[in-house]
Amino acid sequence: MLEFPGMTADDIKVFLIEAEEQLQSLEDGLLELEQAGEDDEVIGQIFRAAHTLKGSSATLGHDKMANLTHSMESVLDLVRKSQLEVGPDLMDVLFECLDVLRVLNREVETGQESGEDITVLTGRLLDIIAFAEEGGSGCISGESEAGGSGAQSTMTVVDGGIMHGPGDVELCIAFADTCQMPSVRAYQVVDRLSVMGNIIYTRPSMELIEAGQDIGELTVAIEWDGDSPQPLVEAAMDVSDVKSALVVQVRPAGSLKGEVDAAAEASRATVASGPKESEPTGVEAGRKAGVNRGSRSATSTRATTVRVDVARLDALSNLVAELVIDRTHLAQLESKLAEKHGGDELVAELNRTSTHIGRLTTELQEAINKARMFPIDNVFRRFPRMVRDLAQSQGKEIDFIIEGEDTELDRSVSEEIGDPLIHLIRNAVGHGIETPEERVAAGKAPKGTVRLSAFHQENYIVIEIADDGRGIDPEAVKESAIRKGLISEEAAARMSDRDAVNLIFSPGLSTSKKVDDVSGRGVGMDIVRKNIERLNGSISIDTRLGEGSTFTVKLPLTLAIIRALLVAYDSRIYAIPLASVMEITRIEPSDIHTVHKREAIRLRGDVIPLLWLGEIFSKRGEERGAAEWMAADGRPEDGAAGEAQSRRMFAVITSSHEGQVGLVVDSLVGEMEIVIKSLGSFIGNIPGVSGVTILGDGRVALILDIPSLVRRVVEERNGAERG
């Protein structure tokens, strides 16, 4: 099984489409070159095709393909610079390369390793290069000369032979001084060794080798079954330009791997040590050992995936949602039948079947929901580059750590969450982390840390953006808010630090002393919060002056299904997204105070305005509000308490960034997962309603739009304060 860590099915699909085009272009070019002889334009075309293939295969993580195209590119570059003539031998090699590339491309398509060996071909290409650079012609016959420098050192110091049974072997390989591309040779060595045993690690890492870094010495640790490490040494020496291969240490089986794993575990939480039960083989082993991204999102990378239109998944989700409703109905019918014809065998059989269908439906629903999920890595992967560029442009040193990138979430959420996260990360880099000088002055390490992590918590995905920077100064925020007229000085004086920090979510407030292009002009955090709340999520800040800030974003796993509290008012059912419910409290008329013409209750010192659902949702002429409930004259203090007292109601305390409002309801129905449906364009937007859902009994319930209801009360209060 060939796997490409970190690549989604979509990425692979894109690669295949592009690779097919380039292979075709390569083939056309080679044919033309052979027929028409040297032509700059054609050579340019072939060169570009090889170059593009190299880039995309390296990105994909297809080492053989990247390596082969890299060598091809080098040869073609010489041809382009007229340092090499195109002869029939060169054409043969290039065509062979094309054939092998096709085989390698098929590997990506099928996900199956072909076992194709590219070392012979890359060796031939390298020999051509070596020859051309020594001033030779395009003739390729001097293979032994090219590797000549290696042949001189057959007096290799081999400390081998002292081995009894299988064990871990560490080899140190040195390359000839004349070696043109030691990284390619190093790759070849690892490639060859990986066939003989599992590679435990390489130094430098395979990542660096692939990146073409200049290599002085190569250290390879390998699991070896043989009695003597001599075959390993011979295999390494077989590669051109290898000056020496030295067995550095031989250890009992598993000990080197254990050490590596422990070191990796300790160094970084994100490092995956690879699946222990299925040991990787071949080239993958080299990757696993050298590249610190082991098993991440391994399941999403298989080439055996099928691309499915999101619309089809949506249609499936809808069908399953209908099935869920019918299942509930079926269970109801079944229990009614059981009541009527208790001991009937048929009823018992129906019961069994309906239970089974119920279970299958639940599983089906879970499976479909899973199919819609994909790792958040798709969102995260663009951030490291962004952080790097930002840090560089601002002269900051930042260690950017990503954790939990394989945490899965629904596609619909991941499409929406990118922009708010960009903003938060930009803020962390721009406002959070100080310059190295400032940090040193504050007694911190010059290098700041920004940590982006994701994890699941019940039905939510939690994303944290933490920095160890300067933190948010509540006094500075207050000052800024007063200056911008957002709050009065008295209000600021009364305000807690926590509330003050939360002011950064107010429209038009920026704490940055200077306006820059990093974090915008104070039109950020309020929009970030609005967008997150629109997704039924929430955002909170935890900050310590001088120590750093953590922004925590909590989002539902999917936008289509949310957990909701169902309440009844006037014998109608409403759904309140659970994310906005703070608590529920019983209220009696004597609890009610009137503040700014609106009823309110006191809850642990806070005054929370109440909103009767009837105020907004009753039909004209049928309004049922506070007055009707409390007393005929509307004054709770001297109202006819007797009858009203018997009618307790509930206040569901809901919150949005603008404040808290207690929604008064008759009774609580329960908590359940609901499927959000839109009211459609014919009805359009209804104030206070974000959508509808179908309940288990087939009835339709309105989903309350808490932010807009809170806003309504807040605006009313602001109006009352002004007037």
Add this chain to the structure above:
Amino acid sequence: MEHGFDAEEIQLVVFELAGESYGVEISRVQDINRMQEITEIPHAPESVVGVINLRGRVIPVVDLRTRFGLPPAEHTKSTRIVVVQMGEEPIGMIVDAVSQVLRIPTKIIEPPSPVLSGVDSRYLRGIAKLEDELVILLDLDYVLSKDEQEFISEAMAESV
């Protein structure tokens, strides 16, 4: 042709409303349902009674009597919700009863005349004169258009 029917013959679903027969093309009709519980949508346009759950889809329901300014009537056993397709969205219309499905030649369709029905002629595509009855052909796109919705609310506001 003024009524806009291309075919020589059309098939109509005929329903009753305040004693008159109305027809809509069968191709536009998705479903005919018995009256069911309707969830009211507060602050929705005047003639939108609410929404129903039609096999897992939430569909808005319009009371055609309110729409046409006819007197309201109690719902009976024969009351039906006719679900028609409006663009991408299905919309339900409450009618007194669904009487029949008719195949009529388009040549018997005459231009609408305000004298013949109590309904504003703008809603009509024409009138089919059958031997024993008249079937009023509705212009669904106009009846259920959003602009018209607003127009109706304005007209209602003025008349109050």
